[in-house]
Amino acid sequence: xxxxxxxGAAAVWAVAIAAIIPATVEPLRCNDLEAVVEQxxxxxxxxxxxxxxxxxxxxxxxxxxxxxxxxxxxxxxxAASNARMVNDNATAAALYREALRYDNRPEVYLNxxxxxxxxxxxxxxxxxxxxxxxxxPEMVNEIEKHxxxxxxxxxxxxxRMEELKRTRR
Amino acid sequence: MKxxxxxxxxxxxxxxxxxxxxxxxxxxxxxxxxxxxxxxxRLPKELLLRASAIAILAALATMAILDGPRALLARLPRxxxxxxxxxxxxxxxxxTAFSTNRLVSWPxxxxxxxxxxxxxxxxxxxxxxxxxxxxxxxxxxxIPNALLAILQRTAIWNPFHLDPGNALLTxxxxxxxxxxxxxxxxxxxLPVAVATAIWALVTRRAGWWAAAGVVVAGLMxxxxxxxxxxxxxxxxxxxxLIPRRGKTLRWTAIALLVIAAAGIVTxxxxxxxxxxxxxxxxxxxxLTSQRIFPIAxxxxxxxxxxxxxxxxxxxxxxYLEYRMRFNERHPQWIFAGNxxxxxxxxxHLQLLAEEGIxxxxxxxxxxxxxxxxxxxxxxxxxxxxxxxxxxxPLATSFAVLALGAFPLELAAPSQTMLYFAAxxxxxxxxxxxx
Numbered sequence: 001x002x003x004x005x006x007x008g009a010a011a012v013w014a015v016a017i018a019a020i021i022p023a024t025v026e027p028l029r030c031n032d033l034e035a036v037v038e039q040x041x042x043x044x045x046x047x048x049x050x051x052x053x054x055x056x057x058x059x060x061x062x063x064x065x066x067x068x069x070x071x072x073x074x075x076x077x078x079a080a081s082n083a084r085m086v087n088d089n090a091t092a093a094a095l096y097r098e099a100l101r102y103d104n105r106p107e108v109y110l111n112x113x114x115x116x117x118x119x120x121x122x123x124x125x126x127x128x129x130x131x132x133x134x135x136x137p138e139m140v141n142e143i144e145k146h147x148x149x150x151x152x153x154x155x156x157x158x159x160r161m162e163e164l165k166r167t168r169r
Numbered sequence: 170m171k172x173x174x175x176x177x178x179x180x181x182x183x184x185x186x187x188x189x190x191x192x193x194x195x196x197x198x199x200x201x202x203x204x205x206x207x208x209x210x211r212l213p214k215e216l217l218l219r220a221s222a223i224a225i226l227a228a229l230a231t232m233a234i235l236d237g238p239r240a241l242l243a244r245l246p247r248x249x250x251x252x253x254x255x256x257x258x259x260x261x262x263x264x265t266a267f268s269t270n271r272l273v274s275w276p277x278x279x280x281x282x283x284x285x286x287x288x289x290x291x292x293x294x295x296x297x298x299x300x301x302x303x304x305x306x307x308x309x310x311x312i313p314n315a316l317l318a319i320l321q322r323t324a325i326w327n328p329f330h331l332d333p334g335n336a337l338l339t340x341x342x343x344x345x346x347x348x349x350x351x352x353x354x355x356x357x358x359l360p361v362a363v364a365t366a367i368w369a370l371v372t373r374r375a376g377w378w379a380a381a382g383v384v385v386a387g388l389m390x391x392x393x394x395x396x397x398x399x400x401x402x403x404x405x406x407x408x409x410l411i412p413r414r415g416k417t418l419r420w421t422a423i424a425l426l427v428i429a430a431a432g433i434v435t436x437x438x439x440x441x442x443x444x445x446x447x448x449x450x451x452x453x454x455x456l457t458s459q460r461i462f463p464i465a466x467x468x469x470x471x472x473x474x475x476x477x478x479x480x481x482x483x484x485x486x487x488y489l490e491y492r493m494r495f496n497e498r499h500p501q502w503i504f505a506g507n508x509x510x511x512x513x514x515x516x517h518l519q520l521l522a523e524e525g526i527x528x529x530x531x532x533x534x535x536x537x538x539x540x541x542x543x544x545x546x547x548x549x550x551x552x553x554x555x556x557x558x559x560x561x562p563l564a565t566s567f568a569v570l571a572l573g574a575f576p577l578e579l580a581a582p583s584q585t586m587l588y589f590a591a592x593x594x595x596x597x598x599x600x601x602x603x
Contacts, residue, residue, distance in 0.1 A: 009183075009231040016227035024220040027212070034207035071276060074207065101272055104489040105509055135489060135509075161500035168500070 030068030030075075037065045037078050044085060058082040073103040080111065089119035106135040110142065117145050126150060180297055181240075183232040188294040190228045192306045194221030194287065195588050199310035199357055199581045202347050210349025214580040215280065222283040225290030232293075244293045250594050253534050258285055260531055261481055264524045268480025269487065277482030277523075284583055291591035296599065300555040303592050304368055307585065308380055311361040314346040315387020318354050321345065322390035341392045348581060355393025356574050356582040362388045363403040363566050364589050367559045370407070370421055372550050385425075389432045395573030401429035403566030410543060410558055454502060460514050460573075462502075466491045467513035470522035478525035485511040512578055516571035519578075532577075539590050540564035542597035556596040563589055 040061055044054050061082040069075045076099035083092040096112035113129030116122075126146050130153040133139045137158075140151050180188075198221065203213040233241040246254055261281045268274040295303060320326045322344045329345060344351040362384045369377035388396060404426040447456035454461050469491050470479050479487055488510055496503045513519035520529045543561035567576070567586055576582035 005234050008234045012227050012230045012234065016223050019223050020220045023223060024216045027216050028203060028206070031203060031206040031208055031212055031216075035205055038207060071272070101270075103273075103486055106489060134493065158503070161496065161503050164497070164500040 030072075033064060033068060034072070034075055034078065037061045041078055041081055044082070055086045058085040071102055073099045073105065073108065077108065077111065080115065084115060084118070089115045093119055093121070106132045106139065110139050113146075114143070122146070126153075130154070181236055183228070183235045184294070184297055186231060187225070187228040187290060188298065190221065190224045191287075191291050191294040194218065194225070195291075195306050195584065196309040197221075198584055199314055200347055202349070210345075210347070210353070211579065215283075218287065218580045218584055219279070219283050222286035222290075225286050229290060229293065241293070244296055246289060246292050246594070247598070249538055250292075250598070253531060253538055254285060254288065256531050257281065257535070260524065260528055264477050264481055264528060267477040268483060269474075270480060270483050273482045273486050274480045281481070284587060287584055288587045288591050291588050292595050295592045295595050299552055300368060300550075300592075304365055304377075304380075307361050307588065308365065308384070311358060311365075311384050311387070312380065314348065314354065315358060315384045315390075318344050318346040318351075318358075318387040318390040322392070344391055346387070346391075351391045352393045352395070352574055353579055353581070355388055355391035355396025356570060356576040356579060357585055358384055358388040358391065359396045359399050359566055359570055360563055360582070360585045360589050362400055363562050364559055366425060367407065367562060368555060371554060371558060385428065389428075389435075393574070394433065395570050397429060397432040398573070399566035399570035401426065401433060402569040403562035404429050406562040406565040407558070410561060459508070462492065462495070463488070463510040463513045464515050464518055466495055466510075467515065467518035467522040469495065471518070471525070474525065476525045476527065478521065478523045478528055481523050484513055484519055484522055485509075512575040514575060515573060516575050516577045519575060535590075536564045536568055539593055542593050552592075552596040553600040556593045556600070559589065560593050560597070563593065
């Protein structure tokens with residue numbers, strides 16, 4: 001009977017150790033991987049020319065970070081950034097939309113708008129770019145296509161705020 | 170060799186094992202970090218705490234298997250403690266079911282379950298131990314962090330090669346210890362500083378005073394105003410519990426109070442200089458170091474859904490949307506503080522925003538349960554003596570800390586507070602049962 005209890009206890013610990021791997025070890029590995037992919041992505045952004053090499057590394061970055069993405073906005077953004085490097089703007093936009101399910105950051109809206117703009121989804125692009133720039137007007141400087149339109153939306157918003165300020169004095 | 174006291178029973182292996190797991194967790198979590206990780210500090214600590222919680226559940230199951238289920242059930246939290254802990258678990262699930270974003274709330278459920286598992290494990294394990302091993306374990310994590318914070322703050326040594334030429338990286342920002350952020354350092358060291366200072370007051374031994382001195386110095390080095398304010402509040406609470414005849418104790422407590430006050434003045438002097446102007450100009454963003462925005466938005470979120478809140482973990486998800494609405498009501502501030510806050514920087518309000526009035530009531534009940542263990546009377550070098558004196562200061566200091574920081578969202582500070590809370594509640598329950 002005593003031996004059975006010890007076997008039972010050992011079985012419990014075996015299950016616990018097996019549970020710790022996906023609960024802790026795997027997320028720690030993903031945390032380290034995220035740092036590596038981030039450095040690689042920044043380095044790729046600085047490369048001029050050598051498109052084949054950039055595309056090859058970008059695809060590897062996406063494949064490596066994809067299993068670790070769920071629930072981590074920064075990892076979706078890394079994957080999307082690499083997707084844009086291989087001109088896969090549709091995938092990039094889908095990844096940014098997935099990121100927005102977890103966090104409504106203005107930089108996600110900005111990057112989504114830029115990806116949609118490159119993908120020809122102009123109406124959605126203007127909407128998302130405007131959302132980003134209403135929150136942080138300096139983001140307008142990062143927009144090329146639709147710059148005037150978004151800038152006008154931001155100015156209209158700021159004028160409306162000035163009007164509200166005046167009426168509330 | 171010293172003979173073992175006759176009344177000290179050999180602890181069964183399962184209870185020894187549980188204590189080792191709890192102690193290892195309490196030591197390792199504050200010290201663990203991932204130098205190669207994207208998030209080097211907060212996420213690794215949370216993940217290690219999660220692993221500890223799984224190990225604690227395994228240790229509790231081992232106790233039930235080896236010693237029988239009754240042996241475990243007799244040691245589990247009971248009465249009001251069980252009701253509040255159970256209430257927190259149940260309410261977290263209910264608010265997640267009603268959450269405005271369940272995707273974001275489920276990780277918060279796992280985090281809450283992790284903390285509850287640690288608390289239950291500590292409550293069961295600490296029943297066999299005294300105040301000395303309790304504090305030694307806590308100090309194993311606190312002293313290295315305190316010493317490192319002091320070395321970083323005084324620019325003597327910093328193992329993390331932060332950009333030395335960057336003028337924006339002030340001494341405060343460089344004081345990361347092994348927690349990653351000066352405010353996190355303050356939040357973590359606060360409960361250890363209060364508990365160790367109290368034990369030093371009770372025992373009046375030089376060794377404990379030295380340990381308390383190091384931890385308090387580390388707390389001051391962090392320059393975390395909320396944590397130093399919490400220490401000040403804890404010192405006031407200690408003064409309330411010292412008997413009238415305890416002159417030495419009273420003067421010692423006053424000395425601690427003066428140190429805490431000096432800390433607040435030293436850290437806050439730059440802010441005090443601008444406070445007068447900010448009050449005069451009704452410049453609330455400057456007055457509150459831009460914290461007015463997350464605080465006001467947390468209140469808005471609460472008023473929208475006062476019963477169940479927006480859902481656990483949803484504050485940062487809704488921040489942008491609520492900030493835009495806030496701008497409509499306060500257009501004079503649309504260009505101020507447009508940082509996207511992930512935390513409200515006030516756990517009281519964040520709880521209200523995320524879990525509603527009942528969620529906050531459970532938090533208040535938990536603090537009250539700890540505080541009510543306080544008793545005035547002679548200081549005894551016993552577990553009950555520690556619990557009686559430490560209860561009110563720990564509860565008060567944590568409540569004050571939560572006014573300007575977010576310790577509940579951080580693994581190391583939450584774990585440390587729960588560790589001491591488990592000891593206080595367990596030893597008070599044992600005293601009442603005796």
